[in-house]
Amino acid sequence: MSTMILKTIGARQGNPARRTAGILIAIAGALILAAQGIGAGLDALTRPAVGAALEGGLIAALATAAGAFPVLLARNISGRSVDTLLGFGAGVMLAATAFSLVLPAIDAAGALGFGRFGASGIVTSGLALGALALLATDRLLPHEHVEGAAGDGGTSSARVWLFVAAIALHNVPEGLAIGVGFGQESLSRATALASGIALQDIPEGLVVAAAIVAAGYGRGLAFAVAAASGLAEPVAALAGAALVGVFGTLLPWALAFAGGAMLFVVAHEIIPESQRRGHRTAASLGLVAGFCLMMLLDTALG
Incomplete structure (x- = not known):
């Protein structure tokens, strides 16, 4: 046994x-x-597209630094000017989402053999996933919203640095959009997208630098930190282009995901901040101007 x-x-x-x-x-x-x-x-x-995406991300980061540059020269920047520029940036991002991300995503899904309803379903799902991903990040990671960091009645150092972290975090989907954009076949459309995001980064850099100065820090430090907040974009652009290069079938999903993330940032952060100080007309006119300019860029270059 x-x-x-x-x-x-x-x-x-x-x-x-x-x-x-x-x-x-x-x-x-x-x-x-x-x-x-x-x-x-x-x-x-x-791949050449990855190099182009990295260049696009670096240009966007430089645009953030360019937006912060006025804090080194100007003593006071009017709230109306800042709000108009923020509205302009929101319009640029909305048009970039529509013409450089959503429509190409539908075309990319169609090129993979999906019909109109299938392509629309893929893009809708990607948009929702991108927005939900940014919502989850917004809820889970500690950060400060723009209106909290730059609000009236004093600005605490902790809130300002949380706000800077939030801006750097929100630069990730913008960089991802640049990288994914260069992963598609239309180089001209990707160039228009990168140009539009760079335009939007200019007022963003100004807002970051102004918030740091308002907290009592030096103008040189404010410029340096605002410029550094844009460095997330070339890294995310490189990652997005490489991902699409390895998994080509992800292109429609990636384009739509980046579009949903950008829509969330515009609706949740940029538009509310542009109208917080009461300059709604100026901000709205800036939004329309930004949308029209980005549409012209996309259609002219595409």
């Missing part, structure tokens, strides 16, 4: 040599798959 039990246990344990060989085969397979994935990633990083 004991002999049978020992044989049963030995059978369950299996041959140690075979077990070792199986583990080695599994490890070798995992290494091969990892090497293939790394190779695909390196191939994606060497």
Whole structure:
């Protein structure tokens, strides 16, 4: 009886040599798959579109720095001017979402063989996922909204730095949109998208720098921090272009996801801030002007 039990246990344990060989085969397979994935990633990083996306992200980061530059020169910047520029940036982003992300996403889904309803469903789902992802990030990560950081009646240092972190966080979907945009076939449309996002980053950099100055910090530090807040864009642009390069079928989803994220940022942050100080007419006119300019850029270059 004991002999049978020992044989049963030995059978369950299996041959140690075979077990070792199986583990080695599994490890070798995992290494091969990892090497293939790394190779695909390196191939994606060497694609011209990835280099163009990185350039677009760097230009957007420079635009943020350019927007912050006036704090080094001007003593006072009127609230009406800031709100008009914010409205302008909101209009640019809305048009960029519509003409450079949503419509190309529908075309990309159609190119994959989906019909009109299927393509619309993919884009709708991607938009919803992008907006929900930004909503979850907004709820989970500690940060300060624009109206809280730049509100009247004093500005605490902690709230200002949380606000700066929020701006840097919101630059991620913009950079992602640039990278994904360059992953599509239309280079001219991607260029228009990157140009529009760079235009929108100018007032954003100004708002960040002004909030830091209002908290009592030096103008040089305000400029440096505002410029640094835009560095998330080239990193996200590089990641977005590389991802689409490896997984080409993700293009319609990625375009729509970036569009949903940008829509959330515009509706949740930029438009409310542009109208917070009561300059609604100026902000609204700026929005219309920004939308029209971005539409002209997209149609003229596309």
